[in-house]
Amino acid sequence: xxxxxxxxxxxxxxxxxxxxxxxxxxxxxxxxxxxxxxxxxxxxxxxxxxxxxxxxxxxxxxxxxxxxxxxxxxxxxxxxxxxxxxxxxxxxxxxxxxxxxxxxxxxxxxxxxxxxxxxxxxxxxxxxxxxxxxxxxxxxxxxxxxxxxxxxxxxxxxxxxxxxxx
Amino acid sequence: xxxxxxxxxxxxxxxxxxxxxxxxxxxxxxxxxxxxxxxxxxxxxxxxxxxxxxxxxxxxxxxxxxxxxxxxxxxxxxxxxxxxxxxxxxxxxxxxxxxxxxxxxxxxxxxxxxxxxxxxxxxxxxxxxxxxxxxxxxxxxxxxxxxxxxxxxxxxxxxxxxxxxx
Amino acid sequence: xxxxxxxxxxxxxxxxxxxxxxxxxxxxxxxxxxxxxxxxxxxxxxxxxxxxxxxxxxxxxxxxxxxxxxxxxxxxxxxxxxxxxxxxxxxxxxxxxxxxxxxxxxxxxxxxxxxxxxxxxxxxxxxxxxxxxxxxxxxxxxxxxxxxxxxxxxxxxxxxxxxxxx
Amino acid sequence: xxxxxxxxxxxxxxxxxxxxxxxxxxxxxxxxxxxxxxxxxxxxxxxxxxxxxxxxxxxxxxxxxxxxxxxxxxxxxxxxxxxxxxxxxxxxxxxxxxxxxxxxxxxxxxxxxxxxxxxxxxxxxxxxxxxxxxxxxxxxxxxxxxxxxxxxxxxxxxxxxxxxxx
Numbered sequence: 001x002x003x004x005x006x007x008x009x010x011x012x013x014x015x016x017x018x019x020x021x022x023x024x025x026x027x028x029x030x031x032x033x034x035x036x037x038x039x040x041x042x043x044x045x046x047x048x049x050x051x052x053x054x055x056x057x058x059x060x061x062x063x064x065x066x067x068x069x070x071x072x073x074x075x076x077x078x079x080x081x082x083x084x085x086x087x088x089x090x091x092x093x094x095x096x097x098x099x100x101x102x103x104x105x106x107x108x109x110x111x112x113x114x115x116x117x118x119x120x121x122x123x124x125x126x127x128x129x130x131x132x133x134x135x136x137x138x139x140x141x142x143x144x145x146x147x148x149x150x151x152x153x154x155x156x157x158x159x160x161x162x163x164x165x166x
Numbered sequence: 167x168x169x170x171x172x173x174x175x176x177x178x179x180x181x182x183x184x185x186x187x188x189x190x191x192x193x194x195x196x197x198x199x200x201x202x203x204x205x206x207x208x209x210x211x212x213x214x215x216x217x218x219x220x221x222x223x224x225x226x227x228x229x230x231x232x233x234x235x236x237x238x239x240x241x242x243x244x245x246x247x248x249x250x251x252x253x254x255x256x257x258x259x260x261x262x263x264x265x266x267x268x269x270x271x272x273x274x275x276x277x278x279x280x281x282x283x284x285x286x287x288x289x290x291x292x293x294x295x296x297x298x299x300x301x302x303x304x305x306x307x308x309x310x311x312x313x314x315x316x317x318x319x320x321x322x323x324x325x326x327x328x329x330x331x332x
Numbered sequence: 333x334x335x336x337x338x339x340x341x342x343x344x345x346x347x348x349x350x351x352x353x354x355x356x357x358x359x360x361x362x363x364x365x366x367x368x369x370x371x372x373x374x375x376x377x378x379x380x381x382x383x384x385x386x387x388x389x390x391x392x393x394x395x396x397x398x399x400x401x402x403x404x405x406x407x408x409x410x411x412x413x414x415x416x417x418x419x420x421x422x423x424x425x426x427x428x429x430x431x432x433x434x435x436x437x438x439x440x441x442x443x444x445x446x447x448x449x450x451x452x453x454x455x456x457x458x459x460x461x462x463x464x465x466x467x468x469x470x471x472x473x474x475x476x477x478x479x480x481x482x483x484x485x486x487x488x489x490x491x492x493x494x495x496x497x498x
Numbered sequence: 499x500x501x502x503x504x505x506x507x508x509x510x511x512x513x514x515x516x517x518x519x520x521x522x523x524x525x526x527x528x529x530x531x532x533x534x535x536x537x538x539x540x541x542x543x544x545x546x547x548x549x550x551x552x553x554x555x556x557x558x559x560x561x562x563x564x565x566x567x568x569x570x571x572x573x574x575x576x577x578x579x580x581x582x583x584x585x586x587x588x589x590x591x592x593x594x595x596x597x598x599x600x601x602x603x604x605x606x607x608x609x610x611x612x613x614x615x616x617x618x619x620x621x622x623x624x625x626x627x628x629x630x631x632x633x634x635x636x637x638x639x640x641x642x643x644x645x646x647x648x649x650x651x652x653x654x655x656x657x658x659x660x661x662x663x664x
Contacts, residue, residue, distance in 0.1 A: 016346070016440060037284030038272060039306030040322045106204060108348060112444050112610065118203030121287025121306075128308045129295035140205030140287075142294045156206045180514070182606060274514060278444065278610050369616030370604060371638030372654045438536060450535030453619025453638075460640045461627035472537030472619075474626045488538045 002042040004073035010081025014108040029109035053081025089145035168208040170239035175216040176247025180274040195275035219247025255311035334374040336405035342413025346440040361441035385413025421477035500540040502571035507548040508579025512606040527607035551579025587643035
């Protein structure tokens, strides 16, 4: 089984230079996370864009959709900023028999305490068991793109109001 | 959705005292991992035993099986030492509609570089999507108990010889 | 022996909220660093200000100088942002028999890889052995305030041009 | 200024393989600690032995003493196990104008929470300011070899009974 990974930037990849610099999006961290977790899956990592998700445009989302469509792999992981992860997930619906899981982190992967390794693990675990569709794996939940929302105040992803839990 | 977590000890929970002490199994680390990952799932953690898995006996496995059977939750996570994880997994088969995932780590969770947060994430992600059965989530793979083996030399879990990949 | 610690903010204390927030100066990290290092010295920690050192004014430096002067302890550690650490150090000269060491970090203490614990250790070690005066402990060097400069391009503190090494 | 570093093994360098292995002394960690702290001092690292300090013999101590004597550097750091660090320190007395500081850690450097980076920093900071002699830098204290003891129950180094604090 081969998993295709597309990276879009976001908090998970943020770095820190020094007092004079702003806090920027750096190299994708997913490969380092997989190495540290001693993962023995075939994973192909490809950087699409390197942006804070607040600055993501429809053009960026279209680019991602086309890359997924053009790629032969059925199981796709996308690392992405959290603020517009739900919008991007919905933008990726109806891609045939693809299983697509989006994840990211609320705290940069380079921090001592980060949700990044757990979240990537959660996405990879779900990806191997889910039916075709688009999902978000955050806060320990794996939810379909049309049933998930970010609760910014609480700092978590949860079921969107109006949807019912399985 | 509520996930029931049983802890059995193993490398994931190992601690270090000092030069004079041996390296021992300490408090279950799974709750700390879930906290650091900012997980918002209902998880009930229960310690069953605290042992290096090499010292696990059939009695210990029977105890675990009975606890799972007696518990009303359908989705069950077991943290366990790696050396006999496969034996324990097979011992837990045929428990009706339960979805049981075993995980652990090759390096203690208290180390800077550990596979523990990723592995627990992987197990939690898979648990929400899998059909009833018993599985092991290690090395980034989620494999049925009857199709997985630990390759000790390579330091990983992989498909057991004679089984074919999906 | 009691060591008095004044905290001024800076990179060492920086935290990260989320994509929408800026990167801010948080709680002083020095107490956590001392705890993790299992330090058994009497240390009294007092927060003076919580600022990026680029925004520090002469008023802030005067406040720090007066706090040091008013405090009975002879050995003083100051945690501070790196960009104007040298200016502050020079502002603290001629305070009688006080031994004052400034330190901070190039990477926030909350990162997995940070110079913060080493730097605080270096300052505490030097503080116990130095003659009265004002010093900076950064990049593994302990240098008098009038002989040190930040080399921003190289990302380190070094002897100021025109001074000769012991 | 050049600092000569001799490594002797001990808890600071301990690694963990897996359930079947014992907990062993691995590669010296001091170079990695200096790199992570972005130290810009000339440091020459040389491994002498790789032992748990409980197994250190007089022959090992004589070897270390001869290496220090034969080396032209005046400032010497020794990383060492904690259980017999005091014995080794006393064995290194009367080496002319050498400044020798021993350090190590109570928790392996590879752990998330370890006293190792702070302790090495403390030793390096003290080394630049101390008068000739042999010292131990542990628990945040820098104490002469003849005035320090390990309090194993409390898990710290402190002034030996019968000595008075400066």
